[in-house]
Amino acid sequence: MQRLVALFDALAGLALALLLAVTAAGILTRVLFDLTAGGVDLLLSDAVEMATYALLITVFAAMPRALRGGAVTVEVFSRTWPVWLTTALDRFWSLTFGTLAALLAWRYAEESLAVLARGDTTQDMQLPLWIFYAFAAPAFAAAGFVALRLGLFGAARERR
Amino acid sequence: APEATLRFAHFMPANAWQHTELFQAWADSVAQASDGRIAVEVYPAQTLGKAPQGYDNARNGIAEIAWTVQGYTANRFPLSQLVELPGLFQTAEVGSCAFQQLYDSGALDAEYADTHVLFVHTHGPGHLHTGRRAVTTLDDLKGLRIRRPTAVIGTLLEELGAEPVGLPAPAIYESAQRGVIDGFLLPWEAVAGFRADEVSDHHTEVGLYALAFVTTMNKGAYARLPDDLKAVIDAHSGRTWALAAGRGYDRGDVGGRAATLASGSLQTVEDRAAWEAAAERARERYLSDLEARGLPARATYAALEGYVADCRTALGAQ
Amino acid sequence: MSPPEIGLAAIAALLLLLVLRCPVALAMILTGLGGFALLASPEAALAILANGPWDVATNYAFTLVPLFLLMGNLAAQAGLSRDLFAAARRLLAGWRGGLPLAAVLASGGFSAVSGSSLATAATMARVALPEMRAQGTAPRLAAGSLAAGGTLGIMIPPSIALLLYALITQQSVEVLFLAGVLPGLLAILLYGATIAVLLRLRPELGGRATDPEREPLGRALKPALPVLALFLLVMGGLYGGLFTPTEAAGAGAFLTLLVALARGVRWPGLRRALADTLGTTAAIFLIIIGAEIFGYLLSVSRIPAETVALIRDLGLAPWMVLAAVLVFFILLGCVMDSLAMILLTVPVFYPLIVEAGYDPIWFGILAVVAVELGLITPPVGMNLFVISSVAPEVKSEEVMIGALPFVVADLLRLAILAAFPIIALALPGWFGLL
Ligand code: NA
Ligand code: NA
Numbered sequence: 024m025q026r027l028v029a030l031f032d033a034l035a036g037l038a039l040a041l042l043l044a045v046t047a048a049g050i051l052t053r054v055l056f057d058l059t060a061g062g063v064d065l066l067l068s069d070a071v072e073m074a075t076y077a078l079l080i081t082v083f084a085a086m087p088r089a090l091r092g093g094a095v096t097v098e099v100f101s102r103t104w105p106v107w108l109t110t111a112l113d114r115f116w117s118l119t120f121g122t123l124a125a126l127l128a129w130r131y132a133e134e135s136l137a138v139l140a141r142g143d144t145t146q147d148m149q150l151p152l153w154i155f156y157a158f159a160a161p162a163f164a165a166a167g168f169v170a171l172r173l174g175l176f177g178a179a180r181e182r183r
Numbered sequence: 184a185p186e187a188t189l190r191f192a193h194f195m196p197a198n199a200w201q202h203t204e205l206f207q208a209w210a211d212s213v214a215q216a217s218d219g220r221i222a223v224e225v226y227p228a229q230t231l232g233k234a235p236q237g238y239d240n241a242r243n244g245i246a247e248i249a250w251t252v253q254g255y256t257a258n259r260f261p262l263s264q265l266v267e268l269p270g271l272f273q274t275a276e277v278g279s280c281a282f283q284q285l286y287d288s289g290a291l292d293a294e295y296a297d298t299h300v301l302f303v304h305t306h307g308p309g310h311l312h313t314g315r316r317a318v319t320t321l322d323d324l325k326g327l328r329i330r331r332p333t334a335v336i337g338t339l340l341e342e343l344g345a346e347p348v349g350l351p352a353p354a355i356y357e358s359a360q361r362g363v364i365d366g367f368l369l370p371w372e373a374v375a376g377f378r379a380d381e382v383s384d385h386h387t388e389v390g391l392y393a394l395a396f397v398t399t400m401n402k403g404a405y406a407r408l409p410d411d412l413k414a415v416i417d418a419h420s421g422r423t424w425a426l427a428a429g430r431g432y433d434r435g436d437v438g439g440r441a442a443t444l445a446s447g448s449l450q451t452v453e454d455r456a457a458w459e460a461a462a463e464r465a466r467e468r469y470l471s472d473l474e475a476r477g478l479p480a481r482a483t484y485a486a487l488e489g490y491v492a493d494c495r496t497a498l499g500a501q
Numbered sequence: 502m503s504p505p506e507i508g509l510a511a512i513a514a515l516l517l518l519l520v521l522r523c524p525v526a527l528a529m530i531l532t533g534l535g536g537f538a539l540l541a542s543p544e545a546a547l548a549i550l551a552n553g554p555w556d557v558a559t560n561y562a563f564t565l566v567p568l569f570l571l572m573g574n575l576a577a578q579a580g581l582s583r584d585l586f587a588a589a590r591r592l593l594a595g596w597r598g599g600l601p602l603a604a605v606l607a608s609g610g611f612s613a614v615s616g617s618s619l620a621t622a623a624t625m626a627r628v629a630l631p632e633m634r635a636q637g638t639a640p641r642l643a644a645g646s647l648a649a650g651g652t653l654g655i656m657i658p659p660s661i662a663l664l665l666y667a668l669i670t671q672q673s674v675e676v677l678f679l680a681g682v683l684p685g686l687l688a689i690l691l692y693g694a695t696i697a698v699l700l701r702l703r704p705e706l707g708g709r710a711t712d713p714e715r716e717p718l719g720r721a722l723k724p725a726l727p728v729l730a731l732f733l734l735v736m737g738g739l740y741g742g743l744f745t746p747t748e749a750a751g752a753g754a755f756l757t758l759l760v761a762l763a764r765g766v767r768w769p770g771l772r773r774a775l776a777d778t779l780g781t782t783a784a785i786f787l788i789i790i791g792a793e794i795f796g797y798l799l800s801v802s803r804i805p806a807e808t809v810a811l812i813r814d815l816g817l818a819p820w821m822v823l824a825a826v827l828v829f830f831i832l833l834g835c836v837m838d839s840l841a842m843i844l845l846t847v848p849v850f851y852p853l854i855v856e857a858g859y860d861p862i863w864f865g866i867l868a869v870v871a872v873e874l875g876l877i878t879p880p881v882g883m884n885l886f887v888i889s890s891v892a893p894e895v896k897s898e899e900v901m902i903g904a905l906p907f908v909v910a911d912l913l914r915l916a917i918l919a920a921f922p923i924i925a926l927a928l929p930g931w932f933g934l935l
Contacts, residue, residue, distance in 0.1 A: 036775045039567055039782075043758070046568065046751025050744060061326050068328070068348050073563045074747070081779075082558040082786045090784035094524035095838050097878035101522050112522045120527050123550070125412055142476075143457065144258045147349030152257075157553070161810040190541075190801060196671075228671070230800045233556050243548035244541055245797070351561055357675075357745045 027165050028087045035084035042077035047071055072147040074127055076155060083159050086166040090120055091173065114174045121170030129158050129163035185222035187408055189213075189400075192231035192246035199376065204432050205389040208342060209419060217415045221408075223248070225258045226427045229454070237397065239240065242297050247404040253395045254333030260294045261473050262483050266305055266395045267335045268469060269462035272491050273500070275370075278305035278393050280494035281487060288490075290483050298399040301420040303461045307436040308390030309336075312383035312447075313366035314359055319387065321461065330355055330367035336392045339465040340368075345457065355379050368392065372435030380443045387450040389458060396428070403485050420499030503820035508802025511536035515795070526791030526850065527840050533795035540801050548645060553794035557786060561747065566616070567782045568750035569659045573615030574758045574774040576728070577624045579761035584724035585610040586628050591721035598700040598707035600638050601646035604629040605692045608650025609685065610725060612657035613705055613732040616664070616756065618839070618876055620781060622651025622884045626891040640895045644698065645903030648884040649692050649910070651712040651875035655839075657685035658756030659750065661785070662843055664870055666865045669847045674746045675739055676934045680862050680925045683869065684918055691910040717876055727760055740932060785840060792844030805849045809856055821862075826850045827871060827915065834875020839883060841872055842872055862935070867924040874911045 028059035055063045056112070056172035101109050143152040191210060212224035231366065232240040237251025238259075253260035255269065266285075272278040285291060286303050309477040310331070311318055318324050321344055329345045331337040337347040340476060348364050358364045358380035368391060405416065412450050454456055473480035496499070502510070511532040517530035530550070538546035538550045557563060576582065589603035589610070596602070608625045626647045633643040655662035658678035667674035700707045735753040738744040745751055761770065799805065812822055829850075832840055849870060854864045876884040879901040889897045918924055929935050 032776070032779060035779050035782075039571065039775065039778065042564060042756050043568065043751060044572065046564070046748060047755040050752055051747050056528070057362065057565075064326070066328065066346060068346050071351075071354070071561055072349050074564050075559055078564045078567070079558040081782065082563075083554070085779055085783035085786060086554075088779060089787040093780060093783045094526055094787055095784055095841075096522055096524045096834065097519045097838070098522060098883055099836070100520045110524060116523050116527060118533070120524065123527070123530060127550060127554065128834055130547065134551065142258050143256055144334070146257050147257075147337070147347075149257070149334065155788075159558075163554075214724075224803075231797065232552065233560075235559075236552060236556070240548070240552070244545040245548050245552070321765070353671075354745070357673075361745050361748075363743055363745060376657060 024091075024169060028091055028169060031084045031087045031162060031165055035081050035088075038077045038080035038084060042074055042081060045073045045077060049074075058111075069147040072145060076145070076150075080158060083162040086124070086162050087169050090117075090124060090166045090170040092178070094120070110177065114177060116174075117170045118174030122170075122172055124163045124167030124170060128160045128167055131145045132157040133162060135160060144166055185214075186220045187404075187412065188222045188224060189247040189258060189404065190226060190231060191250070192229075192237065192240060193250040194234040195227060196376075197227040199227075200431065200435060202470070205428055208427075209339065209424065213415060213419050216242040217412055221412055227417065228316060238298065241399050241401050244401050244403065246401075248301070248398065248400045250398045251332075253397055254275055254335065257334045260291075260395070260397075261296055261476075261478060262291055262480065263303070263395050263397070264333070264335050265469075265480065265484050265487055267330045267333060267337055267392050268466050268484070269391050272305075272393070272495075273308060273390065273391070274429070275307040275432035275496060276429035277491060277494045277500050279303070279425045279432075280306070280422065281490035282395065283425035284490040285483070285487050286492065287421065288486065290479075290486060295397070295399065297402070298352065298416045299402050299405040299439070301398045301400055302422075302425040302428070303395065303397045304425045305393040305395055305431045307393065309368045309370045309371060309392045309394070309483070310389055311366060311387040312374060312379065312389065313385045313387070314362075314383055314442075316365065317387075317448065317450050318366070319452060321457050323420075327365040328363070329366045330358070332368060332392075334395060335416070335469060336368065339391060339462065342461040342465040344461075345438055352377060356382055359383065368461060370432070371439035372432055374439055374443045375377070377471070380446060384447050385450050386443060386447050387452065389452050391462070398428075405468055407437050428501055437462050461497040502539075505800045505804055505807045507536050507539050508798065508804040511795075511798055511802070513803075515763075519836075520626075524787075525838050526787040529791030529795040529841070529845070531682040531795030533791075533798045536798040536802065540624050540798070545554055547798045549794055552797075553767055554788050557790050557793050557895070560668075562664070562674075563786075563789070564747050565664055565750045566661055566785060567661075567778060568747070568754045569616030569661065570620065570654060570781050570785075571652075571774065571778045572659075572750070572754040573611070573620045573624070573728045574619065574777045575754065575757040575761045575771075576611070576614045576731070577620075578707075578766050578770040579727075579757065579764050580612065581731075581757075581760070582607070582611050582624045582628045582730050585728055586625070586632075588722050588725035590918070591716050594716070594721075597704065598638075598642075598696055600629070600633045600636055600708070600712070601696050604633065604643070604646045605650040605689060605696070605886075608647065609653045609657060609689045610728055612653040612655075612685065614659075614728055614753065615654050616659040616661045617631065617781060617785075618652050618654035618662075618873070619655030619883055619887050620777075622648060622887045623891055624651060626888050630776055630888075630892050634710070634929050639708065639903075640705045640892075642696070643887075643903070644694060644888045644895050644900040645905070645907055647694065647828075648877045648882070648888050648900065648904045649695075649907035651887065652774045652911075653688055653822055653886045654878050655794050655869055656681045656688060656866075658682065658872060659753070660869070662840065662867060662869050663689075663825050665789075665840060665843050665908060666847060666868060669844070670861055670865070672861055672865065673934070676862055677914050678746075679932060679934065680866050680927045681752055681869070682868050682928055683924050684914070687917065687924060688873075688911070688914055692907060695910040729762065739870065751771045773799045788838065788841050789844065792841060799845075799848055809852050813856070819859065822853055822857045823859060823919065826853065827867060829873055830871035831866065831878075831912075831915075833902075834905050835878045836881045838874065838881070839875055842875060843868065860922060860926065862929065863918075863922045863925045867915065870911065870915050870918060874908060874915070877911070878908055879904075 139153035241249035589606040593599035
């Protein structure tokens with residue numbers, strides 16, 4: 024499971040680096056184009072769309088990590104509750120979160136097939152849109168797996 | 184209490200004329216015609232779903248009715264987007280009339296199989312608005328970064344020698360101000376809406392394209408209505424409301440043109456033949472592209488041209 | 502049940518789930534879906550479950566969030582936080598209580614390259630706490646000044662909280678960023694005054710005075726130059742008409758990367774910055790997704806519109822509406838996560854405030870000050886938790902007590918900003934952006 028999260032972390036890191044590179048390159052090529060009065064034309068006309076889909080990969084690839092204990096919880100009211108109760112509640116919410124993520128994985132897989140059949144594309148680069156739904160599906164499947172495992176076996180065992 | 188409540192989602196702001204004069208007017212008219220048995224709640228400004236998901240949201244019941252731009256989901260409504268091709272018509276009324284007739288002919292049924300379409304329409308001709316550089320010839324346009332509204336129109340910009348740039352509409356203002364783009368395409372009606380008049384000095388009136396719009400309803404929500412209420416919805420579908428939308432856009436263009444030109448300069452094209460040749464190449468590219476994918480693009484386009492001619496006559500337009 | 506009743510029931514259920522340790526994002530998703538299923542249909546609820554993450558992940562404006570987070574984390578890896586603290590220390594050398602003051606000043610400086618309060622608090626605490634401990638500063642004063650200083654992260658631009666407010670209300674993010682500058686400086690002043698008053702009353706809290714050797718001002722401030730340069734380049738590019746806001750975030754992260762590389766940061770440090778950014782990004786986007794899904798329910802429940810109608814019927818004076826909203830913010834801030842609070846409450850209160858005739862930019866600043874307060878008010882103050890986790894040896898009660906004087910300072914600041922809108926609006930007006 025550590026490796027699964029690490030794999031998606033690596034993907035998210037790559038996408039974030041791409042987002043940074045695209046944004047920076049967008050500015051640099053434009054400055055170059057304007058300084059040379061159009062002489063050096065390396066313009067990235069699709070920079071906005073590239074950045075948008077890099078964000079999509081970053082966000083979805085971050086979901087396994089988010090569901091492995093990255094979710095913000097309000098703990099103040101339960102401070103004085105017995106440990107068995109808070110542990111049971113935490114596991115229950117993990118199971119619920121995992122189920123929702125699994126549901127999402129299934130929805131995105133279905134959507135991916137529907138979009139593939141229709142042939143929808145992105146606006147600028149004309150990339151097939153189904154690819155991005157097809158990325159969301161395993162990302163949420165992994166997030167669901169992580170959360171369900173946490174719910175079933177608890178966090179203590181996970182740390183070992 | 185009403186027998187049916189229909190949530191109508193669109194993406195224009197609540198102070199836009201579309202919200203009050205078109206969608207709220209439609210809602211009020213439906214309520215009145217049904218003696219209050221149908222209530223329509225209008226949700227502006229993407230408060231019930233984002234613009235690109237409008238069609239799907241009506242399909243899966245997030246909203247019972249949605250108004251959206253077909254071109255926001257590239258390649259999903261290829262035959263509908265034929266109306267975007269350059270030079271077909273000069274007013275939104277004629278464009279909407281012809282587009283609705285094309286829809287009524289059944290030629291587009293495959294693209295809307297999963298919802299119940301109420302009416303389709305277009306906006307008026309879109310023009311070119313630029314910052315520092317005035318554009319009157321294709322030479323002026325060469326290499327300029329121009330924001331394109333949809334992929335189909337991106338092809339046209341390429342043929343004209345410009346650099347098409349993809350951007351969400353709300354980003355036009357900041358991008359033009361920073362020189363990320365040198366200009367953008369919009370009908371007169373929309374220029375002031377995005378404060379785009381503040382970041383464009385020159386306005387080349389060429390009539391390059393018009394967007395396709397659809398107002399569509401969830402199939403289940405329509406099927407659940409009793410027959411007499413279905414009849415009310417039917418009476419608020421088709422040509423009457425397509426024309427109402429088109430006329431609204433034409434009125435918007437008149438006002439928007441005057442307001443925009445109060446602080447900007449009007450340019451007219453000098454080498455019109457060259458522009459028309461470029462438009463012809465873009466049209467050819469799109470048509471042969473669709474034909475290659477097995478779609479009856481040429482036949483549909485020919486039918487559309489016929490409807491435009493019919494509508495011009497019927498409406499007494501130029 | 503009528504739509505507003507279902508909406509109110511969902512809000513009540515949301516609060517109950519939070520008490521039961523349900524993660525904030527999950528609570529918003531569950532109650533949003535449940536309410537929507539009742540109001541529309543289960544199929545439609547399933548559809549908004551899929552729409553939520555997609556809406557958020559394909560929104561170009563959100564690219565600012567990871568980029569500004571990355572900028573702050575790279576700045577920390579490059580040692581800019583350490584340098585800022587060193588500069589502030591030297592500036593205040595020889596003063597009793599110089600260290601807590603330096604911590605506030607350096608936090609303000611770091612806020613100029615960090616968009617998040619939690620990241621600012623965590624970064625500055627790692628740098629400044631050990632030194633304050635060594636110098637004998639009372640733990641509660643050390644923790645309080647760092648928790649309060651950290652809140653500046655979302656007031657001094659860049660700010661993720663102001664970005665979210667701009668997106669919800671369709672206001673310009675650059676105008677909001679500019680409006681946050683003076684209120685941020687006012688906060689530094691008031692926090693400084695708070696420390697001075699505390700030390701006047703209880704001199705022993707300050708520990709030993711810092712090393713008395715004073716340096717010329719120019720030399721003392723030298724280590725702070727890279728941060729100042731980064732801030733001026735990024736904000737200068739933004740307001741000078743070179744970058745769009747997203748490009749400013751990208752340029753900021755890229756320039757900070759160059760600084761980090763020039764200062765010898767290599768793969769392990771870059772990896773650390775990337776990992777920290779991803780962790781925060783994951784947590785923040787989960788909450789944004791939850792709020793997006795809950796937002797669908799909030800819309801169809803018509804609670805925002807009904808609240809406006811109710812207030813109009815009551816015929817309250819505008820200032821009473823504003824006061825009521827701010828009091829509600831402060832109370833909610835005691836128990837709610839800061840970003841979730843903005844995402845959930847602004848859609849409801851914004852129409853009220855506009856209806857009452859108030860300036861939306863100014864209200865955005867007030868809302869963010871209220872959110873900053875929430876970060877340091879017990880029992881749920883995220884900055885307090887951050888300090889506790891960086892310094893486990895300081896009792897969490899000590900941290901809470903230490904933050905209380907700064908809560909008073911923030912209340913005072915909220916009142917000042919409410920009374921004098923010009924403080925928030927002066928800079929945007931001067932730049933001709935209003
Ligand atoms: Na900041
Ligand atoms: Na709090």
